Amino acid sequence: MDRILARVGKRVVSSDARGETITVEARSTVRAAPCPACRRWSNRLHGSYVRRLEERPMLEQRVVFAVEARRFKCVNAGCPRRTFAENIHALAGRHQRRTRSQARALYALGHALGGEAAARLANVLGLRTSADTVLRELRRASGRKRKPRPRVVGIDWAIARGHQYGTIIVDLERREPIEVFAGRETTAVTAWMRAHPSIEIVARDRAGAYAEAVDIAL
Structure with a gap:
């Protein structure tokens, strides 16, 4: 898990198992990031916030990543964007509450079984979801132009x-x-x-x- 999160600039600082949930806290190690508007890189830290992301279950336990994301000030005086957050798209999509790993699992179940049946099986497997959520993942995946990942x-x-x-x-x-x-x-x-x-x-x-x-x- 440490190595997986390290790939997106995160360092695991703690893990806590309470009840049926394992919470993994990860801090950001990113010191600079590109502005999404002008593409200029900045190392001027503005602050940070925490995103809670549902990951696939482990040993029948719910897994939640509490991931720190840093905000930076754009150094380009002519850019309309004053602050921006570091990119963690490799881990989770924008505004998403689940990791890409869990989203792919829901997509695979939905593609094979359809909304209702996929949601029932997903909940048995520990993926807390609904038929509407499964269908949203199917629509999101079909509407997304997939670009080959560079190797x-x-x-x-x-x-x-x-x-x-x-x-x-x-x-x-x-x-x-x-x-x-x-x-x-x-x-x-x-x-x-x-x-x-x-x-x-x-x-x-x-x-x-x-x-x-x-x-x-x-």
Whole structure:
């Protein structure tokens, strides 16, 4: 569990079993994140909040992740966004109260059995849900354009606007760029890689920051 949460920049600090529920508390280790509006990276911390996410049950016990998410101040004076939260989409979708792992389980049950039957079996298996929730997962999955997860990427420097050094990340299997952002700092590259746990192989230049980021994230 520690390794799974570490992939999205979280560190388990405690776990507590009470009644039929296991609560796992995890703190954020992310020191910088990109603004979703302008894509500029920021390490100016604004605050944090806790998201409670339902995970798949373990040993017939309900599992809840109490995950800290940090908010940052955008450093771009021209950006309409003043603050933003770190991206934990690899763990859970926006505004969702369950992990992607649990959502995939509900989708699989719903796809095989339909709403009512899937909900009955899910509750027997410890996945607290309803037929309406199962159907929502089916609709959400069908309406979402699935992009292949990058497995082999290349990381190199790039020239951003204003002739500042930046970073470009390319999916080498599909030969297409998937991210460009300002800066070459270790924290920025590490945070991006942790948000993409599917990555297995990284080709990079000799920049020390890139080497350190790869060693930390993989």
